[in-house]
Amino acid sequence: MTVTDQYADLVVVNGQLHGTGNASAAPTSLAIKSSKIIALGDEAVESLIGANTRIIDANGGAVLPGINDGHLHFVESAVSQHGxxxxxxxxxxxxxxxxxxxxxxxxxxxxxxxxxxxxxxxxxxxxxxxxxxxxxxxxxxxxxxxxxxxxxxxxxxxxxxxxxxxxxxxxxxxxxxxxxxxxxxxxxxxxxxxxLVIPQLSDADVRRCILEHQNFLHSLGITSLTEPGLGPGGEGLFGGSSATRSLRLLADLAVEEKLSLRINALLLFSSTGGANAEDTRTGLASDLPSSLSERGISEDQLRIAGVKIFADGIPRSGTAWMSEPYQTPCGHTHGSMVIIGDTDAARETELHRIISNIHAAGLQAGIHATGDATTAAAIRAIAAAQLADDREARHYIIHGGFSGAGDLNETLKDFSDHGVGLSTNPAIRAEAGALMKTILGADRFNNHQPLASFLDAGIPTNIASDAPVTSPDWRESIIAAITRDSTAGPAEQQDAQKIDFAQALAMMTSMPAWQDHAETRKGRLEPGLLADVCILEQPVTDDIYALRENRTAHTISNGNLVYSAG
CATH class of the missing domain: 3.10.310.70 (Diaminopimelate Epimerase; Chain A, domain 1)
Incomplete structure (x- = not known):
């Protein structure tokens, strides 16, 4: 080892570090070499500073693990924002x-x-x-x-x-x-x-949008995300931005070493309605699931994680399947799943077949379920698939719908018993609160997104933007999760589902890393983990709304400085 090899490539000093996994210590510095964090703590880091070490002075600002948005429609957001x-x-x-x-x-x-x-x-x-x-x-x-x-x-x-x-x-x-x-x-x-009739943008235009949006997300401090749905089922969605070719374009950028975001992708074999086992079987038997590994792309950079299933729609359209009727008299009664089938029972049987196929293929199922009846049906389908093979698949519910508080303990037990995770969206609840309260009724709305209960039950839970549905700015998701305020009004002071900043941050760093099967490699500021870091201009304070104006100063991805303000 040469003298140069002993020193860090980059160090961050004078920071307010969060997500270190050590509540008893309060380090203010970290050191990075190559793609990994190699040290925390002032003395340890100081000893690693050499003549060629780059030093970033955080000036007291918060230093966080790189933000991981567990449900962000990346290519669709890129096209919507830049195209x-x-x-x-x-x-x-x-x-x-x-x-x-x-x-x-x-x-x-x-x-x-x-x-x-x-x-x-x-x-x-x-x-x-x-x-x-x-x-x-x-x-x-x-x-x-x-x-x-x-x-x-x-x-x-x-x-x-x-x-x-x-x-x-x-x-x-x-x-x-x-x-x-x-x-x-x-x-x-x-x-x-x-x-079917809207012309798709050219590959060159989509590629341009992707690169511009990658830069924008880095400016927010985002280093990882789950792209929830690319494939043949996305051909007709948003001008084809969710089509198979978008996965190919991302792979091209990864091969060219121009992809600095870490992306876990879910394949989409059916559209937003009409999901069926035949589409799933055909898609799984195609070359698509192995298309990235054949190109030698690192799974830490771009990975096909599993398959997205639209099991139902959304409450505002009356297409979420509820165990109790909608409060708004809009003619939708309980709604229903959007899986093929003429009855609720037939649709649930088809959902079982779909998830069984995904589970048997060794992939993860991400199940869009916004109604409580759909959420329950999805967990039953996961349980049935596990009877044939009890591997740890880390299937998860996207969005999630839950009935009143009286049934929550049973729901939590079902999630826990079957190792099911949850990825949900507090910013959507905050922005659409007034409408959701009208549609769901006060009781169901107040029990919507019971984050504290999920954390107390030890269920892997992450919060995500669902951009472009809401802004990809993670600050809004964290503020909404902590305060539970919405357009329906301020949350009750005694709302038991409020969480604190450390919990909310974990739900956008270490917990989505579990969803990515990567919790031992990223999501925390610890020696040996990947060097993904978000540095803010100011420290985080008890005034959580001040987070909204606390801009990103620097973003580090894989040990590389990918964004600096100014």
Missing amino acids: TLSVGSQHAQSWDEVAAILQAATPANDGWIRAHGWDDVILGSGGPEYLYGLREDAPVVAYDQTGHQLLLNKTAARLAKLENHTDGYPDGVVGTFADGSANGLLVDAAVELAG
Whole structure:
């Protein structure tokens, strides 16, 4: 070993370190060599500083493990933020303003106008009345904030031949005016009708969006994420941004050493509705599950973790399956799963087949379930798969729906008994709280996302943005999880599901590392672990809302400085 080999490549000094796994010590410095953290503590780090060691002075700012967003639609977010017009609340507070943005837009080279971000929680109903007759000179598509709805103008609706589907669409909705004619609204599985006619962006455009968004996420301190759904089932979603080619583009960047985010990807074999065992069997038998390993890509960089299943839709569309009826009299009663099948029993049987196939293939199942009945059915399906093979698969529920407090202990036991994790989204609850309380009723809303109970039960639980549904800024997820405030109003002071900062941070660092099967390699600031670090400008204080203005100063990924402010 040479003298140079003894020293660190990079050290961080004068920091407020969090996530070190040692509550009794309060180190202020860490040292990095190559891709690993090699030391914590002032004296140990000082001894590792050589002539060529780069020194970052945190100036008292918080030093955190790199943020890991356990559910972030990366390519869709990249395209929505860097490849479409924004009609989100920051730009439009009314349907009139949405229409004005689209009216003034210049069509892309392919003749289409693409927009993203409208939210009927903010804008109210009536979108078709404003947009359907707009811009006869160009087809228009406007995706909503959730990814479960979109609006087409008349020109685009004719291309999609919506008039042929006004009598109904399996596991989706084709909206109509009072006279029964199509109004351009497509919900859940019906969005694939638009995907059949909207031209996909070029590989070069998507690649550009990916690289720009990677830089943006690093500016927030994000170093890892789960991309929840790329594959043949995503061909018709958001202009094909969730299609198989997006996985190929990510792999290309990894091979070229231009991918600095760590990405765990779930494959998507069926769309947002109509999931079925045959699609799953076909997808698992294809070359797609082994496509990354064949290219020699490190699993710590880009990894196919498992398969995403849309088991139901979302409450606001009435497509989440509930054990009790919706409170809002919207004609949806209990809702249902969006798995193929004519009855609840038939759909659950098909879900069992899907999860059994995934489990037998040695992969992880990430199950989108927003209704409590769907959540329970998913765990029953996991339990059935485990009877044939009790391997530790780390299947998990995405979002999660839970009934009243009286049934929670039984639910927690089911999660624990079968090793099921939870990835949920406090920022969605915060932003849509008023609507959710109306739809679910006060009791179900107050018991929604029982994070403290899950942590107390030892269930691996992470909180994630679900971007582009909400901002990928992890600060908003942490603030929402700690305060449980929402647009429905401030949380009750005695709300038993509030958590503290250390718990919330773990739910965006070490706990999603469990979901990634990587908790021994990343997610904490400890010697021997991968050097993924987020350094903030200021320390974290008891005023959790101050976190919102505490910007990222530096981000380190795999030992490399990938972002510095200014």
